[in-house]
Amino acid sequence: MNHTFHLPDSSVFLGPLAETLPAWLRNRQYEQFFIITDRNTHAVCSGCLQLPGAVEFVVGGIGHAGTAGFVPEQLKTLQTCEQIWAAMLGARLDRRALVINLGGGVISDMGGFCAATYKRGLDFVQLPTSLLAMTDAAIGGKLGIDFHGVKNAIGVFKNPVAVFADPDFLKSLPARELRSGFAEIIKHALIGDPALWQKIQSLHPESIADGAALSAASWIDLLEASISVKTQVVTLDPHEHGIRALLNFGHTFGHAIESYFLPTADPLTHGEAVAMGMLCEALPSDGAGAVFPFEQDAEILRIIPGFFPCRPIPDSAFPAIWDLMLQDKKNKSGVVRLALPDAEPFSMRLQETSRADVERRLRRYNVLLAAAGEK
Ligand SMILES: NC(=O)c1ccc[n+]([C@@H]2O[C@H](COP(=O)([O-])OP(=O)(O)OC[C@H]3O[C@@H](n4cnc5c(N)ncnc54)[C@H](O)[C@@H]3O)[C@@H](O)[C@H]2O)c1
Structure with missing residues (x-):
């Protein structure tokens, strides 16, 4: 079953790629195609694209598929962008070219950024292959890369001309990545x-x-509902002057936690870090009650540790996590702010936090995990 979501300057097509992409291309005059994949999506997804003459750039190079030892987030860097831009020049791409980002959120963020900046901007489409990219990263035109250890420090807003989400790609996605999304x-x-x-x-x-335990129809329902929330928010506030910050729930802590663990031997996935971040942000802060959207639904503290293998955060990491939070894009005059869901759907409150509050939340988070582990 196909479903289309309309944004002001882009559309999201949910359904089999073999139907949605050729139909869309039929009415367009692109003369060159440049496909950006990563090692895994090159191996398992790129066969679905039949575009004669297309040039492909594979982030991480062609190699054995699998997530062991291959962490695309570690390659979401300026160095990789340089390689992509060089390949674009080598292919002599001009404004009649279409860039196709076939991959997870790393490819949609970085491939979109390279397309949006090369020769002042080429059209690009997002073909998300991970659950996280289908439901979130590929939609809404936030593009960028990590820089000097800070997540998404460099980037631009530019919408893809279209997004094609095909749930069939989820069949090859490893369990850990499904959970992450x-x-x-x-x-x-x-x-x-x-x-x-x-x-x-x-x-x-x-x-x-x-x-495989969920039916295809259940996946479609989950994707439809989730994409609907994302498209509604980015339609209301395309450049994050207000309500779009709500999409950052869990990310003030989450990005800092993800960045902290990224250079270690055991990095977290983005979704794992966001899950941990949602817990930290939903926990009670100084004297105030906990933040539970939808009529004080404390189930969040039970559900999230049930779905995610949240890991404890050592006290020794607290200073580095605070330093990373000082780089958060929602900060105002140096004050770190959490974007928290309020009682009504699509309502938000920005809550100021401090180093002491952050450390208290991290400690409470560790206690919550220990209690969940004992049950
Ligand atoms: N721009 C936004 O609005 C936005 C929103 C949320 C997240 N993000 C970004 O998205 C990124 C995380 O995305 P992600 O979780 O997709 O990570 P990812 O791109 O690293 O993909 C996860 C892993 O799954 C593999 N993979 C992807 N599709 C596959 C498939 N169909 N079969 C087999 N393997 C597959 C990848 O090769 C990778 O190893 C982060 O960089 C995050 O900052 C951006």
């Missing part, structure tokens, strides 16, 4: 869709880690 679905439920949140509470965590 599910974190953004939980976030979308908590910020804008109480019915989706109810549905999530009825799911067994194993059904997400084992994609």
Whole structure:
């Protein structure tokens, strides 16, 4: 079943790529195609594209597929952009070219950034292949790369001309990556869709880690609901002057936690870090009650540790995590702010936080995990 979501200057097509992409291309005059993939999506997804003469750039190079030892986030850098821009020049791309980003969120963020900046901007489409990219990263035109250890420090806003989300790609996605994408679905439920949140509470965590345990129709329902929240928010506020910051729920802590673990031997996935961040941000702060959207629904503190293998955060990491939070884009005059869902769907409050509050939340988070582990 196909479904189309319309944004002011772009559309999101949910359905089989073999139907949606050729139909869309038929009415367009592109003369060159430049495909950006990563090692895994080159191996398992690029066969779906039949575009004679297309040039492909593979982030991480062609090699054995698999996530062991290959962390695309570590390649979401200026150095990789230089290689992509060089390949674009080598292919003599001009304004009649279409860039096709076939991959997870790293490819949609970095491939989109390279397309948006090369020769002042080429058209690009997002073909998200991970759950996280389908439901979130590929939609809304936030593009960029990590820089000097800070997540998404360099980037631009530019919408893709279209997004094509084909749930069939989820069949080859490893369990850990399925779960990772599910974190953004939980976030979308908590910020804008109480019915989706109810549905999530009825799911067994194993059904997400084992994609085959959910029917294709259930995946489509989850994707539809989640994409709907994202497209509504970015339509209301395309450049994040207001309500779009709500999509950052869990990310003030989450980005800092993800950046902290990225250079280690055991990096977190983006979704794992966001899940941990949502817990930290939903926990009670100084004297105030906990933040639970939708009529004080404390289930969030039970559901998230059930779905995600959240890891404890050592006290020794607290100073570095605070330093990373000082780089958050929502900060105002040096004050770090959390974007928290309020009682009504699509309502937000920005809560100021401090170093002491952040450390207290991290400690409470560790206590919560220990208690969840003992049950
Ligand atoms: N721009 C935005 O609005 C936005 C929103 C959320 C997240 N993001 C960004 O998205 C990134 C995370 O995205 P992600 O979780 O997709 O990470 P990712 O791009 O690293 O993909 C995860 C892993 O899955 C593999 N993979 C992807 N599709 C596959 C498939 N169909 N079969 C087999 N393997 C597959 C990849 O090769 C990679 O190893 C982060 O950089 C984050 O900052 C951006």
